[in-house]
Amino acid sequence: MRMRFLGPIVMASALAFAALPTLAAPLPFQPSAPELEIDEQPGYVPPKEAEQLPDGFERQYVFFRTTEPPGSIIVHTSERFLYLVQGNNRALRYGIGVGRDGFQWSGLVKVTRKQEWPDWRPPPEMIKRQPYLPRFMAGGPGNPMGARALYLGETVYRIHGTNQPQTIGYAISSGCFRLVNDDVADLYGRVPVGTKVIVKHAAKL
Template identity: 65%
Template sequence: MRLRLTGLMAVAAAALSITAADAQMRPPAALSNQIVDVPEKPGYVPSPGEEQLDPQLRRQPVFFRNNEPPGTIIIHTNERFLYLVLGPSSALRYGIGVGREGFQWSGLQKVSRKAEWPDWTPPPEMIQRQPYLPRFMAGGPGNPMGAAALYLGQTVYRIHGTNMPDTIGMAVSSGCFRLVNADVQDLYNRVPVGTKVVIRQAPEL
């Protein structure tokens, strides 16, 4: 009887562990409603306190079922998470900001180039919406591109840092994916040029 009870307790513990891991993948509450038009702040330098994210959005290892080889980047736009695949059931998860409504997209790309403290040249469409923006801005702490950028194929989109850490977890960009500077530096150091990037607007069931 004692052996049977011990076995049942082990099964229950394993089920609880899987449930907790699955729950860890769920996005923070009400993120789907955080779609706002936030103007860029070129020249603004956030304080260290502003760069501290909500616990759910902080970089952390998580349970993550997938069929991609280790080193692949998978972005779930609706979850506001970027996953760096570690194995068939694990990944390093980063909280991100994504494109606002009308600027979200999906597809398969590769990291075509990497740059630290990149310069910023706002595209004409962004300048049309925000005429006050500079036409060019050199890289640095107040640059909206942040500490690093991973360029996605031949597109105009990037995975990059930000000088507006309060926008992580929101849909505010023009299609790029933004991380706090500490996270984009971490990702930059982990992935080489040529890394496969999978962008999904909805998670697989």
């Protein structure tokens, strides 16, 4: 007798299951922007295994059309790339981190000074925003300025290194352009003082 009722029960369960809404496939993982601000986190040295650039930001030669002469630096802040012009429609491209909202800028400057393992002296406006910052930090692996710095014109901005490669590709700095230490050392060795630097927000004027 018990077997006679199994058929309707099984059929009812199957109909109920079929009526359930179909679950959408999970969305692919989207990394969120790092919360830490490199200019506000002096002394942090990440573990060695973290020294890996995000995909797509590795240093590489690319096709690049420009009328600027070889040796010029062109920064595209919206793309998060710095280009060192090579001529013949080629450039050496570096992944960079750029200024966050309210700290982005554009213009034409020159490299006025170069420094290996630069010291860090937060400018007064940065100290005003963050009074807890040190007034001076000697150059070294834990310094937010990284392994090299190229000073831009008479501004407070620099192209400098970083010991936090996970920040490359994001807009979180106070206006400087940062590269991983290997990349900034490479760029440092290729450009002299006096190099023309063009900073654009978009790829085209």
